[in-house]
Every structure is written in C-alpha cells, then in structure tokens.
Amino acid sequence: MKMIKNASTASKKAFINYGIVIVFFVVFQTLVSTGNITSALKGQLIPITCYMIMAISLNLVVGISGELSLGHAGFMSVGAFTAVIVSSLMDGASNPARLLVSIIVGAITAAIAGFLIGIPVLRLNGDYLAIVTLAFGEIIKNILNCLYVGIDDKGVHFAFNNPNALGMDPLGKVIINGPMGAVGISKIATFSGAVILLMVILIIIQNLVNSRTGRAIMAIRDNRIAAESMGLSPMKYKMLAFTVSASMAGAAGAVYALNYSTLVPKKFDFNTSILVLVFVVLGGIGNMTGSLIAAGVLVVLPELLRKFSDYRMLVYAIVLILVMLVTNNEKLKGKIDTFLKKFRMNISKGGRKK
Amino acid sequence: MLAHLINGISLGSIYAIIALGYTMVYGIAKMLNFAHGDVIMVGGYVSFCSMMYLGLPAPVAILAAVFVCTVLGIVVERLAYKPLRAATSLAVLITAIGMSYFLQNAALLIWGANPKAFPNMFKNIEAIEFAGARVSPVAIVSIVANLIIMIALTLFTTRTKVGKAMRAVSEDKGAATLMGINVNFTISLTFAIGSGLAAIAGVLLCTAYPTLMPTTGSMPGIKAFTAAVFGGIGSIPGAMIGGILLGIIEILARAYISSELADAIVFGVLIVVLIFRPTGLLGKQVHEKV
C-alpha cells in the first residue's frame, strides 16, 4: 500500500520536472523568437541547459548512489573533446545530424571513461572516494593537455605530448592543440537541441530512479550490508549509476563544446566540478527539481551581479555561504520559518482589513 | 638526481606543513576545509606587507602572519563552520568552498591583481654544498621547520592535556563531551593551530616560489590535501610522509618523464596507493560493524 503511494508521489514529482523543463523551453523560446530577451540571457541559454544536465547527472551519483564525486567535469571534457573531433570529421553533413552523432559518440566515450575509472574508484569509501574522483578529474585534464589531434586527407592523426609527431600533410588541420585546446569549432549547438537532450536525460534518470534498479541503488546507499545480504551486488549497481552519470556528463560536454568556437582542457578543472556540486547540494541532494533550479539560478547569478563590478565574485561567495548557513542551520532555519509565518500572518491580516 | 631529490624534499616539506593543517582539522571536525589553501595566501600577504610596508624584520613578519592567520582561522570557524556542526558534511564542504572564494576575492580587492615578488627572507643563511648538490637556504629552513613542527605536534597531542582532549574529540565527540572536554574550544584550537601552520607554510612557499597572487594558495592547497589523504588523513606522521613523498614524486616526474604529466603522475600514484591501502599509508583501518 505504502509502495503504491510512494510510486504515485514519485511519478508526480517526475511530471513536475518535465513540466519545469517544458515551461523553461517554451518561455525562453518565445522570448527569443519575439526578441524580448537580453542578449546576455540569450547567450546563456545553451550553457544553462548543459549545466542543468551536469547537475542532474551528478545528482544521480551524489544523491541517488550516495558517492561524493569531485571529478564530474572530467567526464564533461571527455565528451566535449570527442564531440569536437566527431563534428570536424563530419564536416559537410547537416548540422542536426552532426550534433546528434557528436552527442552520442561523446556520451559513449565518456561512459567508457566512467566505467574504467569506476573500477578503482568504487572500491573506496567516503572521503577517499571523493579525493580519487578529484584525482581522476585532474588526470583527465592533464592527459587532454598533452593530446594533439589533426585531420588531413589520410584521416585523423593523434599524438601524445609532442605536436611535431602528428605527421600531417601541410594542408591538414590541427583540431586539438594540446593545452591550447581546440580552435575554430563550428558552432552547431542549438537551444532546442540542448533542451531535447535535457528532457531525454531527465526521462532516463527518473525512470531509472523509480525502477527496480533504482531502488537497489538506493538500498545500497542506505545500508550496504543489508542490501548485500539481500543478494544485491554493490559494485554492479554503483557502477551502473556511475557510468550512466558519466555518459550524461559527456553528452552535456558535447553540447557545451559545440556552442563555443574554442575550448581548452583547463576549462574542465576542479573548479568546474565543484561548481556543479554546488548546484546539487544547494538544490537538495537527491532532489532533481532542486538541481534544475539551482543550476539555472547559479549560472545566471554571477551575470546579474555584474553591476557590483569589482565586488561581484565577493558578493557571490557571501551569497553562497549565507544560503548554506540559512538552509542547513536548524536555529536559523527555525527563525526564518517563524519570521515567514509572521510575515504571512501580517499579509493575511492586512488582506482582511482591506 | 640528488639535486632533484633535495628539491623534492624541500617542496614536500612545505606540502607536509600544509597537510598537517588539513589532517588535524579533518581528524577533529570531520570536514574538508577547502579554504585552508587560501589561509596560506593570506599568511603570505601579511608577512609581505609587514616587511615591505612596515619594515619589520623577517622573524617578526612571520610571527605577524601566524597571529593574523590564527585569528582568521578561529573567526572563519566561528562564523561559517560552527553553525553547521549538525549539518551534513557536504553542506560544510560547500560552505568551505564559498569561504575559499570569499578569501580569494577579498584578497584581490585588498591587495590587487598584480603579483608581488616575495622578498628573500633567508638572505643571511648560506647555501650548503651536499655531495655536490646545492641545498638552498629555503630548502634548509623548510626541512628543519617541518621536523620541528612535526615533533612539537606529536609531543603536544600525546603529552599535554589539551592535546589529549583533541585526540579524544577526534575519536568520539559525544564521549569527549561526557568526559568534561569543551568540544567547541578544542575545535577552535585545532583551527587556530592549523591556520598558524598554514601561515608558516605560506611564508616558506612564497620564499621558495616568490610570487604572491590571490590564487597562490589554491593549487598547493589541493596538493597538500592529496598528501594528507596519501599518508592517511587524520594521522600526523602520515601527513608528513605523504607530503614529502608527494614532493619527491612531483619533482622527479617533472624531471624525468614530462612536466605536463607531473600532476597526473602524482595523482596516479595516489590512486594506486589508495587501491592497495584504502585509508592511505598510515590511516586507521576502520572495520565495519554490522
């Protein structure tokens, strides 16, 4: 009986999230097509969507599977650089086809990376697991810093740590140039494409969470030993969540990469991983709605703070600390609740007087 | 080879001093204090200002840095971390990250973006020739300081009452309270010691690599955190061994393999160590109770 009730609230929640995405898309698409949007916001629509995907995919690992990952940006960069290569190889094909294939290949490559990294990582626990994911994030960044890729008539050339080893035709084009990254990427990402991807990923995650597999993952999170004694393999289920999450980050990275004409490995460092983790924690661990909203708000916030000029990032830091204090400290929370109650009562009183 | 080894030990000693701060705070408050790296930077700026603007001699400047950082550590703990004592460790982690952004950007506003060249503090100390390799004054001071700090901390935590209280709190907060230990005071003290050490590390770091920017502390902070985990987080000798090993691996990797891949190799070694010893070199093995 209770389970049925749970399932129904879960699917209700799922539909709220679909609703949010649809409303997000319709509102902004209308604003864009009617020209009623600032170009600042318009330019951010695709990155916002990418960060939303990053946030919900990380939430799958941090919230549902219960493992703190500090290297999520690494998978994003794997997807991003793969997408750059794929889309340059498909030069001449139609843009939607290039975008689609880039996303799929990017997601697959990131999934492979996630699987390989998951083997050592998921043997560890707690903070040790966190530091190893951080280490892998940095390792991916370092390896990409040494990666040189070029295309000429003979096909794709790879070189590691030595740009002169590419052995290209003089007419060939270097598409990934070590630490200087990729230059001259064709900007084929579109807002509607990004939103469709977000929607697909949201559907996958929510169905996964509400499935038998999802319940197994959460059971392992809540009590590994009990779950194990029920015959569930922790490694298998943790690995599933980790790999799926990595592939989604790769897909987000693919869209992100194809929205800018240049991309450097340094972009996907520890700070980007942390940024996404902040979305997840502020939105509420395990709460997909929260992740979506937090990602949207926190990506736009630094832009809104531009009028503080020099104080911008300082204000951002203060806002972050205050929000964490207010939402996590029982005393402060209680005070704010009572304040809000009083406030509401005053409003309703005022309303009655009128 | 020997020259690289000495450079590695010198860099590793600095990592070790920073790692001690991480390890102590983690042991007691069970939190990853990401703002620790930025306390290093504040220590560097304070000693820089005391020497360049106030004309204070080097030892006084170091003391000033230690004092300011100690106070900063206590204030940060009181304002940002203490209200979250009951919250999840992730919430504290994010707050620490917020604090790190705050310190970096405050430093940017106070001291500006232009890097400062840190003056050579150890002009009076002569470099030593050791088996044909040159040991720079900073290296000597770093290694000696590391040894002294390490011994002093070990004595402090094993011989003094306050030190024992610290260990008690890290073992079991609830039981420590029942034994009459003031947990809040002990945590504040830990932050104070950790931040004071960060100030010393800041001075050494800036003397060895004399460029001081608002972001100076972040990368050494992450490396030192890695060192703390490497040696077994929560363990004082572990932090020292982890720090020195990390420094040596980093320098040797840069010299003999590739300067681009040095960080990747450092992190790779960390991963290998953790696979075989999941709680670091000297970390306690925690057995699960069913």
Added chain:
Amino acid sequence: MKKKLLSLIMTGALVMAMTACGGSTGASGNSGSGATGNGELTGTLKLGVIGPLTGPAAIYGNAVANGAQIAVDEINALGTGFSIELNAQDDEHDAEKSVNAYHQLQDWGVQAIAGTVTTTPCIAVSAEANSDRVFMLTPSASATSVTDGKDNVFQLCFADPNQGSASAQYIADNNLATKVAVIYNNADAYSTGIYQTFKSKASELGLQIVSETTFTDDTTDFSVQVGDAQSNGAELVFLPIYYTPASLILQQASSAGYKPKFFGVDGMDGILTIEGFDTSLAEGVMLLTPFSADATDDLTANFVKAYNDKYGEVPSQFAADGYDCPYAIMAALKFYAGKNGGLDVTGMSAEKLCDILIKVFADPDFSVDGVTGLGMRWNSNGEVNKEPKAVVIQNGAYVGM
C-alpha cells in the same frame, strides 16, 4: 526603444550642429594622420573592454582596463565634441564568461570593442563578434587564430610569429650566444607561437637549441627547467613568456647559481614593476619590446605619469596597449570623418561602425602613433606592423641597445 533611438539620433544631430558652429580645432592629441578639412568627428562612442578583472589572469585585464580608462578620460577632457563611454567587463580568462561579458556589452549598446585581453577568450568572442558584425581591436591577444578568417578583428600587439624570428635574428646578429635554451609556456598560444617561429629561425641562422622545456599556467617550480638549461650548458636562455613566471625563473636560476644571459620578448616588460622584486636579479636581461615605461618621449612620459597618479604603479605593456586602443579607434573615426565630411557616432549601429572601422584600419594610408609604437599600420588580416625596440636592463632600468 525606437523612440529612444530616435531621440538619441536627434540629440546627436543637435550636438553635431552645435560643435560645428563652435568650430573646435587642435584636436590632434594622439591622432597620427587624417581628420583634415572640415569633416569633424562628433558624438559619443560606446566602447567595451573585455578582459580578466578577477582570477589568476586579473593582472592583464586590469592593466588594459586601467590604461583604456586613462585614454578615455584624456579624450573626453579634450572637449572636441567627441567622447567615449567606456564599459569594462570581467571574463575571468574563460571563454564562456567572455562570451557572457560580450552579450552584456551588447545589451548596454556597445558600438566597438577594445578586447579581449587574453587569447582563448578572444577567439570565442571574435567568432561571435564576427557574425554580429561588431568591430574588435584586441590590445594583447596575439595569436594568429584570433584574426584568422575574421575581417572585423584587428590586433594592436604584434602577432606572435614576428617576435620569434626577430629575437632569433637579433641574437645571431649580435653574436650573443650559440648554445640557447628555451623555456616556454605550452598552455599559452602566445608563448608557443613565439617559440615555434624562434626555433625555425634559429636553426636557419645556425643557433643551437640545447634545451627546450615547457611549463603550464599553474607552474611555480622551475627548478627542473632551469636545471636542464644549466646542465646542457646553454649560454643564453630565451624566455618567450610573461613576466610573472620570468621573475620566478630568474630567482630560481640565481638560487641554483646559474648565470646565463636571459633574452625576453614584450611579455617580459613589467618585470621591474613587480612589487618587492629584487631588480638586481634582472640585471643584464635583454628584451624586445614595443613599449618601455622609461622612454623619455612626451607621449610615454605623459602616459606613465597619468597612470602612476591614478593607479599608483608603473604601467606595463598591457596597460600601454590598453591606452593605445581608444586612441587608435578615435584616430580611425577621425580619418573617416575627414574624408567623408564629418561623422557623428552617437547611436550609430555597431554594424555600420564596424564597416567604417574595417575600411579605415585596412587602409594603407592610415597610421597611428601610440605609446607602443610610432606609425602603426595594419594589413587586411588585422595584423599590426610596428618595430620592436631592443632594450637591456641596467641598474634597474631599461637602456636601449
């Protein structure tokens, strides 16, 4: 919105009519040539600057923004009826933030951009600006990929390849050394670009490169790079890098007891201004630079004084590049106004202004004198043509060679 635009145009026209009556003359401040006849330049130009004002590269962005601010203050104080409204936006040296900053400027109504300061963000922004038709004059993003295939992007600094070959030529011509070591930042298009041309020119001239080592932006420990140069017996170390890492290399070479000749490029300028830097370490360092703060000509002296008065420090080459940008754009507009019987820029669309500026900058007759070079001319690729000066540091100051 349309009403606002109309009223702006009306005001502009009014201002133009009034200044035309006033007949202001002697507005030659810094303009090299052009602006002859009765074609006056009037109105207010909305000029945007994009660069890293926070984060690890903040030093470069702030220098450019400060330099540009001084130039704009001076231009506005001339009272010629032409003024510039400056808006500097932060990009944290990140392509994504840089594009955000660019869009913010668009919402503000930017008409031309002096930026962006660093290379990677500049490539991202120039792609946007190219499709939106917004003119960009970058003070310091020197990689060739910044201007490649984009007719609207011009550089005020040297393109990288020129500096590398000029340095090799200078070293060979003056017999400074035969065994050379290079330490460069391979995460930086600027540094790598100079290194590559230096290398090919050096082998052509018979210079022997005995040690090549690299580092990335986060590096602070150069013991390995310095040690490699030392053990391979390099007599001269070529440093195609910025002055912050260069100061670390000088210090670490000194503490390792290694004393070769050091040779730098324009990024090295500023090393003497680092607060707390022991200038005796830089004694004998040679560099090629378009700007030196110790030059005695009026233009430089005035700029250095104004900068020092306002910001309390000696301007670096970045500040000088930032200072020249508004003047170059004003000179170009004057050049056009002079040929076309006047120009009022108030409320003019960015597209239209972009066409005008492209035409003028690519014009072989157009040249500008600035603090970073006299008679700067551009080719249609957007690259500037100016001569670097070779200087050597003696007793803590630059001396011409």
